[in-house]
Amino acid sequence: MNLRTIEDIDLKNKTVLYRAPYDIGVKEVNGVLEVSDDLRIRATLPTLQYLLQKNCKVVILTYVKRPDGQVVESLRTAPHARRLSELLDAPVAKADDCIGPLVLEKIKKMQGGDILMLENVRFYKEEIADDDEFAKKLCEGKDIIVFDGFPQAHREHSSTTGIERHLPAVAGFYLKKEVDSLSNLLENPEKPFTFVTGGAKISDKIDSINNLLPLVDNILVGGALANVFLKAEGRIMGSSFIEDVFVDEKKREKKDWVLYAKEILEKYKEKIVLPSDMVISDGIVTRIVDINKEEVPDGWMTLDIGPKTQNIFSDFIKKSKTVLLAGPMGKFEDDNLKEGTRSVLSAMKDVRGRTVIAGGDTVDAAGEFGNLESYSHVSLAAGATLEFLAGKTLPALVPLMQ
Structure with missing residues (x-):
């Protein structure tokens, strides 16, 4: 792109x-x-430093979490402004609103090299509605948009697609790095290419799995995601989490994830590697089961991949030239259930090629178990990354394309 x-x-x-x-x-x-x-x-510092070198007046726009159109004191952008100031070693002024005469007055008084952090744009209900008049107000007093909001680029909001209707826009260095790194996975991955996926819900990853399956050489499935595939193979999974049937209200159709898993297992059996052993728990004790020979009893659930699977997954990873990890292998927040995720991340450090990790939980785990600089690229987005890997066009990227 x-x-x-x-x-x-x-x-x-x-x-x-x-x-x-x-x-x-x-x-x-x-x-x-x-x-x-x-x-x-930290990811945005190169862009901001470049803008300061160009003597720009920088007005920062963002949203923080979900205040639902209300002013929520704990979701103001003051902590963000303060941390940015510390990292940039430069003053960052703070506005108490994101539109209006007081904001415009602050902008008029800015000098080249000044930075102003606007208030949380989601304090206005018009933001999520992509209200055009609101978007126009957000653009008042500015000459151009520099867009680094890759994690929000899949949203059609006033502060994403809305502002781009009223001012010319260009990409910042952080957004370009995300797009270039993820595009490389889809367009020119060095082979063998292994996709390691985990986490809880198959619905979050369904489109990216569909898009990547024809491209990858191996897909290693862990986490609760593996339960869906194991059940599709006829395994007895006890009380393990398996995502329920999804109902798409717009299309008025149901999606049975176990049936879906069965279909893709039939089509891509040679590419999909499932756990052969798993760590299970009844909430009091944990033990390891050979999933090919034993059932998961009622009242017990799978919570991590077992040591045999850890070795198998690690061997696949170490033999690869490109590895993408999206999702932990188990409940890594628990000290007794970290080893599956740790083993995968450790193996990735031995890859002589390109390694990419994506998603909030995955990044958290990688940070806990080592240095994020050990990987070729760390994608700091969640939904936007998965949609990009699914081959979808992110709406806020369209005006940035050459």
């Missing part, structure tokens, strides 16, 4: 509406609200 970027135009002395990816929750530390993690803020 060929995008128009900040290096393709003259930004000197411009007032920039910077669409940031700062949808980051907060936590209280010693009575003060702080961002829960700063990975997305």
Whole structure:
């Protein structure tokens, strides 16, 4: 995908509406609200430093979580502004709104090199509705949009597609890096290409699985996602989590995930590798079962891949030239159920090729078990990444295309 970027135009002395990816929750530390993690803020520093070098006035626009059109004190952008200021080692002013005369007055008083963080745009119900008049107000006083909100690029909101209807837009360095890295997986992956997928719900990954299956050499399935496929093979899974039938209200159709798994197992049997042993628990004790020989008893559920599967998955990964991991192998938050996810991430560090991790839980696990710099690319988006890997066009990227 060929995008128009900040290096393709003259930004000197411009007032920039910077669409940031700062949808980051907060936590209280010693009575003060702080961002829960700063990975997305760090990812945007090269773009912001470039804009400051061009003597731009930078007005930052983002939403934070889901205040549902209400002002929620704990979801203000003050903690984000404060952390950005620390990382940039530069002042970041804060506005108490994202539109209106007081905001415009602050923008008029800005000098080249100044940064202003606007308030959470989701405090307005018009944001999610992609209200055009609201989008127009968000653009007042600015010359151009620099778009780095890749994690929000699949949303049709006033602060994504809406603002792009009223001002010219270019991609920032962070967004370009995400698009280039993920495009490489779809267009030019070095073989063998192994896709490792886990997590809880197949509905979250169904489209990306469908799109990637013809491209990959192997797909290793762990997490609760594996339960659906194992049940499709006729295994008795006890009380293990298996996602219920999905009802698409718009299409007025039901989707039986076990039936779907059975269909793709028949079509891609040689590519799909399922666990051969799993860690199960009744809520009190844990033990390992050979899933090919034993049933998961009632009252017990699978919570991680077992040691034999860990070795099998690791062997596939180490022999690959491209590896994509999307989703943990088990309930890694529990100290007794970390080994499946840890083993996969450890094997990826030995790959002599390209390694990509994607999704919030996956990134959290990778950060817990080592250095994120050990991987070729860490995608900081969740839904947007999965939709991109599904081959879908993300609406906010369309105006950025050359």
